[in-house]
Amino acid sequence: MATTLPSSRTVDAPRGVAIALRGVAIGYNGEAIIEEIDLDIHQGEIFFIGGGSGSGKTTLLASLITLRQPLRGSIVLDGIEVVGADEDALSAVRRRFGMMYQLGALFGGMTLLENVRIPLEEFTTLSNDAMDGVAHAKLGLVGLAAHAHKLPSEISGGMQKRAAIARALALDPSIIFLDEPSAGLDPVTSADLDALIVALNHMLGTTFVVISHELASIYSIGHRLAMLDGARKRLVALGSPAELREHSPDPWVRRFLTRTASASQGAA
Amino acid sequence: MTDAAPQARAEVRVGVRGDQLSIAIEGALVLETVGAVYESLAAPLRRAPRGVALDLSGVTRLDASGVAIPVHLFRYTKAAGGTFALSGVSGERQLLIDLALRGQDPGPRKAPPGAVRVVGAWAGDIWTILTDLLRFSGEVSIIALQIVRRPRLLRWKDTVAAVARHGADAVPVVGLLGLLVGAIIAFQTYDPMAKYGAKLQVADVVAVSIVRELGPLITAIILAGRSGSAFAAEIGTMKVTQELDALRTFGLDPVRFLVVPRMLATLLVTPLLSVYASILGVLGGFLVLGPKGITFMQYALEVRAALTIGGYMQGLGKAAVFALLVSGIGCLAGLRTGQGPSAVGRAATRAVVAGIVAIVVADSVLGSFFYTLGI
Numbered sequence A: 001m002a003t004t005l006p007s008s009r010t011v012d013a014p015r016g017v018a019i020a021l022r023g024v025a026i027g028y029n030g031e032a033i034i035e036e037i038d039l040d041i042h043q044g045e046i047f048f049i050g051g052g053s054g055s056g057k058t059t060l061l062a063s064l065i066t067l068r069q070p071l072r073g074s075i076v077l078d079g080i081e082v083v084g085a086d087e088d089a090l091s092a093v094r095r096r097f098g099m100m101y102q103l104g105a106l107f108g109g110m111t112l113l114e115n116v117r118i119p120l121e122e123f124t125t126l127s128n129d130a131m132d133g134v135a136h137a138k139l140g141l142v143g144l145a146a147h148a149h150k151l152p153s154e155i156s157g158g159m160q161k162r163a164a165i166a167r168a169l170a171l172d173p174s175i176i177f178l179d180e181p182s183a184g185l186d187p188v189t190s191a192d193l194d195a196l197i198v199a200l201n202h203m204l205g206t207t208f209v210v211i212s213h214e215l216a217s218i219y220s221i222g223h224r225l226a227m228l229d230g231a232r233k234r235l236v237a238l239g240s241p242a243e244l245r246e247h248s249p250d251p252w253v254r255r256f257l258t259r260t261a262s263a264s265q266g267a268a
Numbered sequence B: 001m002t003d004a005a006p007q008a009r010a011e012v013r014v015g016v017r018g019d020q021l022s023i024a025i026e027g028a029l030v031l032e033t034v035g036a037v038y039e040s041l042a043a044p045l046r047r048a049p050r051g052v053a054l055d056l057s058g059v060t061r062l063d064a065s066g067v068a069i070p071v072h073l074f075r076y077t078k079a080a081g082g083t084f085a086l087s088g089v090s091g092e093r094q095l096l097i098d099l100a101l102r103g104q105d106p107g108p109r110k111a112p113p114g115a116v117r118v119v120g121a122w123a124g125d126i127w128t129i130l131t132d133l134l135r136f137s138g139e140v141s142i143i144a145l146q147i148v149r150r151p152r153l154l155r156w157k158d159t160v161a162a163v164a165r166h167g168a169d170a171v172p173v174v175g176l177l178g179l180l181v182g183a184i185i186a187f188q189t190y191d192p193m194a195k196y197g198a199k200l201q202v203a204d205v206v207a208v209s210i211v212r213e214l215g216p217l218i219t220a221i222i223l224a225g226r227s228g229s230a231f232a233a234e235i236g237t238m239k240v241t242q243e244l245d246a247l248r249t250f251g252l253d254p255v256r257f258l259v260v261p262r263m264l265a266t267l268l269v270t271p272l273l274s275v276y277a278s279i280l281g282v283l284g285g286f287l288v289l290g291p292k293g294i295t296f297m298q299y300a301l302e303v304r305a306a307l308t309i310g311g312y313m314q315g316l317g318k319a320a321v322f323a324l325l326v327s328g329i330g331c332l333a334g335l336r337t338g339q340g341p342s343a344v345g346r347a348a349t350r351a352v353v354a355g356i357v358a359i360v361v362a363d364s365v366l367g368s369f370f371y372t373l374g375i
């Protein structure tokens, strides 16, 4: 690979901390949406972020991938403080992770194959054939092998999402961020995606940070779940999804995890 | 990007028996090694084997890029009509490879278009554009007739807004260009004409060329750049965002709704702008001649003598024709916008280029037409 990892980077114990947040507040124009986030995401974890629509999940993710500075606090990625770091340092950090944006963000003028090739062209010395091969394989993993030569405008919304996942996988990053990967996917495709996440996680120890409302996914593959509540501006729950569903002291969290309408609030 | 040891290594062992290839890979089959594996497979695959057997039992580490190797061999053998057998994988590795192999079909390779085909496509393009233009003119004329009969059908508000945006806002730039072109003509013709003692007749040259020819031409070219491209981009964006489809599902005709107001507005403002450009062009001529000792009175009388009513009408007629061409082509380019984010840009470019070409062609046709009429 063309990228050189900093020599100071230590080989962590199996359960090292991939991302550490301390006293983080996120928001826009100085106004916080969520405050006082203290959170460690471990290496090799499948970590879900949940919460109501508009509660700040995408905004939090933008801070984790260093595209948006938090209002306050500290974020340490792979041992590097990213809050206040300069662009050069940030772009070195960014190469270590893959990101799938909520709306796909595929490059519209390029075919799916070319979209997946872009990071390979920029950061590897692979031959042209090998790049094509790797890109075909990544598209195959998300079930889009047959559509490699189409433009994003020629495929459906769910397919665009999967293509964006293939692009996030391009460099086999050690941390992968996915913003609502299964929204808009049918149950079978969605289950295939879960299987892919688990396989990569087991085989390579890839860390996944996934925003999702898909309770089935959260329970079947999630190691831990963090829940954001926009009304209270806080991270209101953190733990194993099944545990939180049964034993969270917070009724809103239990309702969220059992899909109970707020009107029929039985438990107090 | 993986946490692999810095020097990930892969060994490739290739055995050939007849037309069967057996490949065994050992070590780390990951992004860092996949390029080298590709290279060591290139030579054996050139023998065009009928069957490939891949053994991955010696692989210590496999990532999503390493999966490219089985995918590559699978696609290769499938394209050649051969067989592919995979061994030495189980569990999650098997799953990963199975996921990646779904739907892999090498298909026919897309050949880049040769020069002949490019030219052919280009000629075909022009043909479709011309027929399209004719059909579009028909559509617009029919709706224009309907509106003449029932003026309520016209979107007055949109028309007035377009007049302001594409007429009033163009005044400064049209005026400036008219003034400068008038001055340039006077400047370039003054010396040769003065040699024959025909200083004052420079005014004739300026007046005739500006009023009959350059006033309408300058106006139309600016219009193609400002309004033609804007029409294409506005309507093209609506097409890309499916707003045109939304209009149609309401039973509203995009030609009546979007095209006619824009064309009508352009038709109203272009002759006015052209007259304005001509007046400033003639003034521009005086800016050069004044300092050479010609008084404003002399200049004005000379200009008046040089101009005929026919010359005036010729300029106005041209401006009207140019207006219809530029606005029609701009709107048509917008309606025919393709898919995807770059399509709007292409539509705007096409509107400007086609608009200017149409203006110049129409100008030469009209010029010879008026000449034979003796105007």
Ligand SMILES: Nc1ncnc2c1ncn2[C@@H]1O[C@H](COP(=O)(O)OP(=O)(O)OP(=O)(O)O)[C@@H](O)[C@H]1O
Pocket: A028, A033, A051, A052, A053, A054, A055, A056, A057, A058, A059, A060, A102
């Ligand atoms: N660019 C922006 N400027 C100002 N406010 C913004 C901006 N983007 C988002 N917001 C606000 O921040 C809040 C959180 O938005 P965010 O996109 O993080 O929500 P989300 O949890 O990802 O929601 P969803 O589940 O619908 O994607 C929202 O109230 C939104 O209005």
Ligand SMILES: [Mg+2]
Pocket: A057, A058, A059, A102, A179
């Ligand atoms: Mg979001």
